[in-house]
Amino acid sequence: xxxxxxxxxxxxxxxxxxxxxxxxxxxxxxxxxxxxxxxxxxxxxxxxxxxxxxxxxxxxxxxxxxxxxxxxxxxxxxxxxxxxxxxxxxxxxxxxxxxxxxxxxxxxxxxxxxxxxxxxxxxxxxxxxxxxxxxxxxxxxxxxxxxxxxxxxxxxxxxxxxxxxxxxxxxxxxxxxxxxxxxxxxxxxxxxxxxxxxxxxxxxxxxxxxxxxxxxxxxxxxxxxxxxxxxxxxxxxxxxxxxxxxxxxxxxxxxxxxxxxxxxxxxxxxxxxxxxxxxxxxxxxxxxxxxxxxxxxxxxxxxxxxxxxxxxxx
Numbered sequence: 001x002x003x004x005x006x007x008x009x010x011x012x013x014x015x016x017x018x019x020x021x022x023x024x025x026x027x028x029x030x031x032x033x034x035x036x037x038x039x040x041x042x043x044x045x046x047x048x049x050x051x052x053x054x055x056x057x058x059x060x061x062x063x064x065x066x067x068x069x070x071x072x073x074x075x076x077x078x079x080x081x082x083x084x085x086x087x088x089x090x091x092x093x094x095x096x097x098x099x100x101x102x103x104x105x106x107x108x109x110x111x112x113x114x115x116x117x118x119x120x121x122x123x124x125x126x127x128x129x130x131x132x133x134x135x136x137x138x139x140x141x142x143x144x145x146x147x148x149x150x151x152x153x154x155x156x157x158x159x160x161x162x163x164x165x166x167x168x169x170x171x172x173x174x175x176x177x178x179x180x181x182x183x184x185x186x187x188x189x190x191x192x193x194x195x196x197x198x199x200x201x202x203x204x205x206x207x208x209x210x211x212x213x214x215x216x217x218x219x220x221x222x223x224x225x226x227x228x229x230x231x232x233x234x235x236x237x238x239x240x241x242x243x244x245x246x247x248x249x250x251x252x253x254x255x256x257x258x259x260x261x262x263x264x265x266x267x268x269x270x271x272x273x274x275x276x277x278x279x280x281x282x283x284x285x286x287x288x289x290x291x292x293x294x295x296x297x298x299x300x301x302x303x304x305x306x307x308x309x310x311x312x313x314x
Contacts, residue, residue, distance in 0.1 A: 011064035012080050014137050017128030018117055020080045027075040034059075034071045034079060053081060088124040089271040095126050097134070098152065098297050103290050104165065105130065105139060105155040108299050111276035115144040115153055126153060143169045146242070148259075151178070151281025151299045164289040169239065175285040177235050178244055181278035181305040182253040184222075184230035191221040194251065200241040206260045207242040209250060216240040218247045224306075229256070231306050244279060255279050256305045278305045 012020040023038065031037040038050045038059070053059050057066035059081045067079055093110035100106075107126060114121035117128060131139050142154040142165040154174075156162045168174045195214040200207040219235040230253065234244050242261075248254060249261035256278040259265040268274075280303055285296045 008062050008078060010080055011060055011062060012082060014131065015082050016085060016123040017131035018085065018122055020082050022078055022080050025073060025075055025077045029073060029075060031073045033073055034067055034077070035069055037073060058082070085123055086120050088121065091124055092273065095129050096300070103157055103161060103288070105134065105136070105157065106284065106297050107153050107155060108301060109145060109150055109153050111148060111150045112273055114147040116141050121147065127155070130155065142166050145281055148277040149279045149281060150276070150301050152284040152297055154284065161290055168286050168289060172237060173286060175283070176281065177233065177283035179280045179282045179303060180232045180234055180244065180248060180255050181229055181303050182232060182248055182255045184225040184228055185253055188251060188253065191219065193217060193219045194247045196247070196250065198240040198243060198246055205264055207240070207246050209246060216243045216247070218244060220247070220251070229305065278303045
């Protein structure tokens, strides 16, 4: 199998723990200049933004030199720039470091904090925060948790080792265990293993189950119940988008605090951090592909709908 050539190193430093944007000019393009391609590709930048950035020397090539506004288009060329950081409401909960060595960092992420920069969540992400707080600009995420899900996330320290850790997740050699709080249904037979086919369409917030060969599997157990609520242990063997949320919703017990299932709710105003999704990545176990060490980590976080039912319901 042909190995992909790694991208050249970024000629610009990180800003607030966020990498500069890299754009590779595609082969076979019909654009006359670099500027023409950037204007067509970066439609969300706003009128005149690309021209202003080029005029100010904010777009650079691999050598770190500014790309001229009339620089000719060269297929395969890479350019870098820093996007304007959006105004973000700080998530008022810390990222706890559970474990750290020269190869990996295991962090316990709070609810409401995205794992990696995406969309309007850029500097206020677990990755950017940890890069700043730990002083490790090479830190990258080996996998991701939903922004609304709390719990354990694995980060890698050395870029050349990232692929080895990502392969653990791809090959399902990581054991993940989640905890959720959802309605209690005494008629629901548990434990059981749920299998279905889940699809997530681009631009559509919620994923959905469709007919076809299953691509998602979750083992569901009830570990306790009180006051109409159940606490559930979830062990997925696959990692489809929103898999646990979709599967519990399909069982008729949607996770408390879920804004998408069973139906999409109106978005909360920015800065609202009440009633988080009651889903926690509780355990993470794997054999380190670099050191051979057997790792087993457990989150110390609690789901408040279970630990403080009166506060949640009030």
